[in-house]
Amino acid sequence: MSILINKDSKIIVQGITGKTGMFHTRECREYGTNIVAGVTPGKGGIHVDGIPVFDTVEEAVRLTGGNVSMIFVPPPGAADAILEACDADVDLAVCITEGVPVRDMVMARQVVADSNTKLIGPNCPGLITPGECKVGIMPGYIHQPGKIGVISRSGTLTYEAVKQLTDAGLGQSTCVGIGGDPIIGLKFIDVLELFNNDPDTDGVLMIGEIGGSAEEEAAEWIKENMTKPVASFIAGVTAPPGKRMGHAGAIISGGKGRAEDKIATLKACGVSVATSPTGMGAAMLEALGK
């Protein structure tokens, strides 16, 4: 078992004919992901590596039974692509696109929240259920099937974390990159809840960073609800205030969003926190009591 995606997931790729979309479609397929359709407006009727391309998501869903959409549409059309996936009633939309305007996302997120569709991203690496299904741009080979759930706001830092888990002999149930933007679909708490209810997840590694208060909110939720051990790491302990560290969300402003506050709250809520980015695997082992 796993969360959100598994070997039965049927994937549609929005923006499949673009350079990035096509490249990652091939990578995902090589990993074993079942990609059933692509969508590019104006290119309906063609095939990419034998995958049929449609003009609309609605058509792709109706004719192929796709239930998960992976979105590579460039920023000006990304929110529209999310809304289209949502309107076609897919179970999950995963928006990889970086640089989606915040104003567009405020509206898109609200529409998604009022629907049956779950959204991951934007500005995220996607998610993977090792050995079964990869919907994203992460390197498949660092993962190993197992029982640890991973949630992260970051991309490459997640790869680092996963590699440490795998090296420590801890395989993963599902790894979810929720994205580094201020407005995203599923947040830490939503994914924690899914892992908490997944019988095949034994523990969770949550990777946060400076900025906002999502980690603190997650910590409180963990304290109240989580029945499984949680380990964590917060990036940006040494980041100076007032400087935005790449991610739109990663900034310490007005004395808020500091790493030390997040770490203190997490610890107070019973989470094992790695003090060094080299100790994420070890923190997970510690949380599991190994």
Next chain:
Amino acid sequence: MNIHEYQAKEILASFDIPVPRGRVTLTADQAERATKMLGGRSVVKAQIYAGGRGKAGGVQVAYHPEQAHEIAKELFGKRLVTHQTGPEGLKVRRILIEETVEVGSEFYLSITLDRQTSRYCLIASSEGGVNIEEVAAHTPEKIHTLTIDPYTGLRSYEARSIALKLGLKGSVAEDCVQLMLNLFRCCLEKDCSLVEINPLVVTKAGWLLALDAKINFDDNAIFRHWEYHEMQDYSQMDPLEISAGKFDLAYIKLDGNIGCMVNGAGLAMATLDVLKENGGNPANFLDVGGGATREKVAEAFRIILQDNEVEAVFVNIFGGIMRCDIIAQGIIEAAGDGKCSLPIVVRMDGSMVEEGKELLLGSGLNVQCADALGEGAKLIVEMMQKNANNA
């Protein structure tokens, strides 16, 4: 993206929000003339990309045109140091000359993004003109917030409830309702991540006026606002940050001596953390992007080498699907044209790692490779110490 106060006020004025009469000046003579035109008295306001100007002497009242000349002369070219600028301060190159206003009462008003609710929210307080974070910390009851429904937008009755909570009455309260609606329209149409009026004042004559204003644009929305490019004042930015921006690299100058190049913001932050942990001091934050290319890697490396403080370089690329031999070529290309002799440590993960390492080690550069993050950080600090001992 930041803009100056006078630009923010021009934008607010275009949305029918009242601002004081004023004029931007580039010389002390212009400042004097502008003061004459305003009737002989003015507020002289240095324009820099940072707050806290008042306490640093960047905002002063001139009681006659000659005094405006004197103040402006002293301010032009001066580096203003405020709590937001860092110790080196920011150079004053433009000064806003504004009419003086007889203030009756002061308020705080802003619209920004609330990440917790994923919506825009309006924040208002009767404690204007001071640090709003302090008000929030000490007297939270004086802060009124309103979360704005994305479907309906800000409604008049909602704005009215805020205006009344601020203690405004009658026609001033209704003016304030209209001002808030205009401010929200501005926030959406201009894709702002923050629009702030602090203080918003009611003059003794009973008129609302935005005495100071700050606007931040959403960087992700710049592609649909070509007017923003012309508004950017590059003199207020670090030259290396400007060149990084041209290549779409996220670069931030820090105060250490180890140049860092990493792919991905989260990993870049973690890399700075692990360097510090090992006794190193990073010279910069640099994210070449999750899927960096050879060109980007080469550009990023050149930018790092342009920083005179840099004494060593640490590269941490978790490529995954990126080919490490291509990354290595980018580094060699950039380091080769600069005849770089600095110690370099490269930690790469991804496909073709061995080929990449071979290229680097055979390049003649003073380079070592590491397999893990911690190992790489230790190595670069050691190499620097060795260099220092030999010198």
